[in-house]
Amino acid sequence: MLEIKNLHASVEGQPILKGIDLKVAAGEVHSIMGPNGSGKSTLAQVLAGHDAYEVTQGSITLDGKDLLDMEADERAREGMFMAFQYPVEIPGVSTMEFLKTAYNALREHRGEKEVDALDFLNLVKEKLALVEMDLAFLSRSVNQGFSGGEKKRHEIFQMAVLEPAIAILDETDSGLDIDALRIVSGGINKLRNPKRAMVVITHYQRLLDFVQPDFVHVLVDGRIAKSGGKELALELEDKGYAWLENAAAAAATS
Amino acid sequence: MSSSTDTQTLHDVANQEYKYGFITDVASDSLPPGLDEGVIRALSAIKKEPEWLTEWRLKAYRHWLTMEEPHWPKVEYTPVDYQSISYYSAPKSQEDGPKSLDEVDPELLETYKKLGIPLSEQKMLSGIAVDAVFDSVSVATTFKDKLGELGIIFCSFSEAVLEHPELVRKYLGSVVPYSDNFFATLNSAVFSDGSFVYIPPGVRCPMELSTYFRINAANTGQFERTLIVADKGSYVSYLEGCTAPMRDENQLHAAIVEIVALEDAEVKYSTIQNWYPGDKEGKGGIFNFVTKRGMCKGDRSKISWTQVETGSAITWKYPSCILKGDDSVGEFYSVALTSGRQQADTGTKMIHIGKNTRSTIISKGISALNGQNSYRGLVRVQKGAENARNFTQCDSMLLGDQCGAHTFPYIDVRNPTARVEHEATTSKIGEDQLFYCLQRGIEMEDAVSMIVNGFCKEVFRELPMEFAVEARKLLSVSLEGSVG
Numbered sequence: 214m215l216e217i218k219n220l221h222a223s224v225e226g227q228p229i230l231k232g233i234d235l236k237v238a239a240g241e242v243h244s245i246m247g248p249n250g251s252g253k254s255t256l257a258q259v260l261a262g263h264d265a266y267e268v269t270q271g272s273i274t275l276d277g278k279d280l281l282d283m284e285a286d287e288r289a290r291e292g293m294f295m296a297f298q299y300p301v302e303i304p305g306v307s308t309m310e311f312l313k314t315a316y317n318a319l320r321e322h323r324g325e326k327e328v329d330a331l332d333f334l335n336l337v338k339e340k341l342a343l344v345e346m347d348l349a350f351l352s353r354s355v356n357q358g359f360s361g362g363e364k365k366r367h368e369i370f371q372m373a374v375l376e377p378a379i380a381i382l383d384e385t386d387s388g389l390d391i392d393a394l395r396i397v398s399g400g401i402n403k404l405r406n407p408k409r410a411m412v413v414i415t416h417y418q419r420l421l422d423f424v425q426p427d428f429v430h431v432l433v434d435g436r437i438a439k440s441g442g443k444e445l446a447l448e449l450e451d452k453g454y455a456w457l458e459n460a461a462a463a464a465a466t467s
Numbered sequence: 468m469s470s471s472t473d474t475q476t477l478h479d480v481a482n483q484e485y486k487y488g489f490i491t492d493v494a495s496d497s498l499p500p501g502l503d504e505g506v507i508r509a510l511s512a513i514k515k516e517p518e519w520l521t522e523w524r525l526k527a528y529r530h531w532l533t534m535e536e537p538h539w540p541k542v543e544y545t546p547v548d549y550q551s552i553s554y555y556s557a558p559k560s561q562e563d564g565p566k567s568l569d570e571v572d573p574e575l576l577e578t579y580k581k582l583g584i585p586l587s588e589q590k591m592l593s594g595i596a597v598d599a600v601f602d603s604v605s606v607a608t609t610f611k612d613k614l615g616e617l618g619i620i621f622c623s624f625s626e627a628v629l630e631h632p633e634l635v636r637k638y639l640g641s642v643v644p645y646s647d648n649f650f651a652t653l654n655s656a657v658f659s660d661g662s663f664v665y666i667p668p669g670v671r672c673p674m675e676l677s678t679y680f681r682i683n684a685a686n687t688g689q690f691e692r693t694l695i696v697a698d699k700g701s702y703v704s705y706l707e708g709c710t711a712p713m714r715d716e717n718q719l720h721a722a723i724v725e726i727v728a729l730e731d732a733e734v735k736y737s738t739i740q741n742w743y744p745g746d747k748e749g750k751g752g753i754f755n756f757v758t759k760r761g762m763c764k765g766d767r768s769k770i771s772w773t774q775v776e777t778g779s780a781i782t783w784k785y786p787s788c789i790l791k792g793d794d795s796v797g798e799f800y801s802v803a804l805t806s807g808r809q810q811a812d813t814g815t816k817m818i819h820i821g822k823n824t825r826s827t828i829i830s831k832g833i834s835a836l837n838g839q840n841s842y843r844g845l846v847r848v849q850k851g852a853e854n855a856r857n858f859t860q861c862d863s864m865l866l867g868d869q870c871g872a873h874t875f876p877y878i879d880v881r882n883p884t885a886r887v888e889h890e891a892t893t894s895k896i897g898e899d900q901l902f903y904c905l906q907r908g909i910e911m912e913d914a915v916s917m918i919v920n921g922f923c924k925e926v927f928r929e930l931p932m933e934f935a936v937e938a939r940k941l942l943s944v945s946l947e948g949s950v951g
Contacts, residue, residue: 261902261906262905262906263902265898284905284911285902285905285906286904286905286906286908286909286910286911286914289905289906289907289908289909290908294906294907295906297903297906300903301897301899301900301902301903302900303900303903303904303917303918303921304921304922304924305920305921305922305923305924305925306917306918306920306921306924310917311904311907311917312907314909314913314917315904315907315908315909318907318908318909318910318913319908322908354921371907375907375908
């Protein structure tokens with residue numbers, strides 16, 4: 214499904230990603246871990262197509278299609294979804310309107326008819342329950358005045374409605390208390406299915422107690438320093454990132 | 468002392484009017500270009516106006532001669548030659564206009580299509596003679612009967628002058644005096660036609676009054692004059708304009724709107740202005756120099772202005788409220804969009820005179836491409852205005868880096884009990900907001916339109932329902948192609 218080959222990317226001329234290779238197949242959940250500044254969020258932004266990041270080398274394909282050839286909105290319509298670490302407020306635009314517009318853009322892309330407000334409302338009702346949100350949310354402006362937990366639940370709710378082929382979850386656990394974490398990860402788990410891939414980016418192992426990954430990759434200084442199964446996350450919990458950082462630094466200088 | 472001079476002046480005037488032989492002009496139904504007292508007398512005579520009005524026009528004209536065109540607005544344009552304008556032509560001359568849609572700016576036609584305007588209306592809007600008369604004439608007649616039963620007067624200004632002279636004479640110029648400003652004074656001298664509304668005491672007008680439904684509305688010309696009087700305890704909502712970009716061979720528009728609200732009366736005035744903004748270089752666009760002012764004359768009266776300004780090459784207007792009655796309320800809600808080469812200098816004046824008067828100003832300026840947008844507002848609290856309150860929020864949004872937004876707030880408080888709040892923000896349309904929308908699969912143009920519409924929501928919700936829907940659509944169409 215998603216294939217990243219030798220990906221190099223920089224911001225304002227500063228190289229951040231220095232050769233990433235990753236294959237994610239349908240139904241799999243991959244976790245990307247790593248210390249601050251290792252390039253985790255950059256990877257998410259590059260995958261989603263943020264134009265502040267320049268890809269200098271390598272390729273990204275989704276089901277064989279070249280993602281680097283597409284703008285962010287085209288990638289989204291091809292099934293790429295990113296749950297934002299810092300969801301953005303859009304004053305005056307209701308959550309309902311925002312999401313209906315997005316939903317209809319995807320439908321149009323697939324050659325399907327637009328849905329009207331009433332059909333859309335029926336559709337989203339059950340999805341709201343996934344993250345324990347009520348209908349009143351839909352009439353509030355997008356993310357405006359939302360608590361940290363509400364913002365993250367809102368991201369997962371959007372994923373539920375838009376039903377992407379692949380979801381990148383960027384630090385979805387950051388800033389959540391334990392109750393909110395349980396709700397958010399409960400939502401994520403319900404959205405796992407054999408056709409959908411997920412890339413879960415996180416600094417802490419905590420989220421992975423709730424969302425069990427099939428694979429864990431550790432990102433250090435823009436490269437994947439180590440890959441393994443879910444037990445790797447536990448090892449990191451014990452040892453921290455330092456041993457991998459030291460190993461990476463040694464490898465870089467030798 | 469100067470009775471001989473007076474006599475001499477009168478004599479000159481008499482000779483002058485004779486020189487132009489206005490009787491023949493009546494037959495030809497139009498006056499040659501140029502402006503002097505003879506032209507004004509002729510104009511007034513054609514319209515069969517009473518003498519007091521002719522004199523009023525002349526007083527305005529004489530005052531106008533002593534005035535200079537204002538240059539303080541932050542707009543630039545080639546000077547207007549006031550002697551090259553014909554100050555009367557009726558019915559509107561079709562000969563100078565395009566003969567068919569083929570001769571009309573294709574971009575304008577494209578816009579009509581996007582707004583879903585029927586072909587017959589497209590022709591009318593672009594100034595082509597249309598045989599089929601609007602069915603609104605019959606609609607309007609039905610309306611008139613219904614309004615008549617309630618004692619509501621809603622007619623053209625000229626009709627009001629002839630049929631309700633006592634009302635017109637009492638209120639004309641009572642809010643915008645003939646000497647008010649250069650353009651208003653010119654309008655007072657030569658105004659062509661417009662609307663007149665009177666709501667009797669205690670009557671709540673059961674429908675939105677719209678110029679669209681007034682017979683002969685199309686023929687108001689470039690010097691429009693509107694007078695709305697809401698008697699004690701009455702209510703009216705008035706709609707002006709339409710979303711279609713209206714083409715007009717007259718480049719200069721200098722209109723006046725006067726509103727009087729007596730005790731406990733409320734007037735809501737909503738405008739959508741979408742005059743032709745000119746082509747890509749700004750050529751042929753309308754200069755819209757308008758004076759709009761309301762007087763909250765009675766206690767507890769309320770006047771609310773809502774405007775959506777997307778058209779014209781130049782917009783110069785400050786719908787204002789004079790809060791004379793105690794506990795009276797003034798409101799101003801505005802969205803002004805400038806794109807292409809458009810320039811707008813717009814805002815409001817809230818003059819607090821009565822006790823416990825309150826005013827609210829919400830202004831949203833959007834600039835795209837090379838558009839220049841200025842908010843200019845005055846809040847004045849007079850000495851006797853105990854406990855006056857004002858809240859002003861003035862937000863600007865920039866799309867791109869070739870456009871400009873400017874804010875000129877003036878605050879003049881002469882009573883220590885006043886409370887005046889001013890909030891202002893200027894922002895570029897958020898890159899992160901756009902990315903958030905794009906990441907959800909929404910196309911750039913739709914994202915821009917959605918974000919801008921959200922930015923304007925506080926104003927749009929003040930508009931009557933159908934108008935609000937039209938305004939949103941209009942904004943989206945106006946924004947197309949404005950973000951790269």
